[in-house]
Each structure stands twice: as C-alpha cells, then as structure tokens.
Amino acid sequence: MAPSKKVLMLCGDYMEDYEAAVPFYALAGLGVAVHCAAPGKAPGDPCLTAVHDFLGYELYTELPGHRFRVTADFAAAAADPSSYDALLVPGGRFVEQLSVDADAVALVRAFAGELRRPVVLTCHSQVLLAAAGAMGGVRCTAFFSLRPVVELAGGTWVDPDPFSLCVADGHVL
DSSP: OOOSOEEEEEOOTTEEHHHHHHHHHHHHHTTOEEEEEOTTOOTTOEEEEEEEEOOSSSSOEEEEEEEEEOOSOHHHHHHOGGGOSEEEEOOBTHHHHHTTOHHHHHHHHIIIIISOOOEEEOTTTHHHHHHTTOOTTOEEOOSGGGHHHHHHTTOEEOOOSSTTOOOOBTTBO
C-alpha cells in the first residue's frame, strides 16, 4: 500500500546528521513517504551530513557524518509543492547557502505562505523562513545565534524551557 502522506525534506551538504536522519526514519516508520531533494543534486547523489559536538571549545565542532542520499528531483518538487503535505528542513550550514538560492527560498515561501502547509524547521533552518519573508508574526526558537535574525525578520523569539522543547506556531514547527 502506498503511503498516504508525502513530506519533502530539503537537503544539502553539511545538513545536521541527527536532524536529518531522525525525522527521516521516524516519518518513514509511520508510513510517511519522505522525498529528499537538494538544489544542484540528482536522485542518488549523496549529501554529506555534519555531526556537531561540543568538544570543549566555545562553539560546537563540525565532524563529517554520513552520506545521505537524495531521493527526489529538486526542480520537479519545486515545480509542484502542492503535491506534498509538509516541508522539513533540517539545520546545519547548508541553509546559509540555500537562503540565497531563489528556487529554495520560493519553495519555502510556497509552503509557508500560499499553501500554509506544515513547515518543520530545526536549529539554523529558520534562516530560510526569514529569507522567504515568512517570519513575520511567527513565534519560534532556533540555534541561539539566530535570535537577531528571527527578531529582525519580524518573528518572536521563544526561549525554550527545557532546551529541547519544540515551539509550534500554527503551521510552523
């Protein structure tokens, strides 16, 4: 039986390993089809993930993770975002590059704006919501250094307590 729900996961080199793998396998385990797409990569191409760890320095250390496979064509997914029930964007450095990619920003804007479908963002990926002009009025949290970005883009910063708390505001998680 084919999955009844489809989620598009926006991927790229140096996405956070844990933030990509855990939702991918959890959703797949629940019978949700997760299509992984990355601008400039074809299905079958790898995206190198990053494992972030605190090793005694002021900020995390970025270590090489796994080679996460792209499973969907980005251009096709971006051409018809309405064929997906939600958008998932893991954190990591890759979102910095995607925040200036017009097609990636337009895709996020479509989910957050016109479609009003669930947009799941972790760690650094809120920068894409800001780049899409869709942060206005949204309550969210992110990696601590993104607080000025969230606030300057019109969002409301939430200090999570406990730190692992997920903040949901309407269709933005």
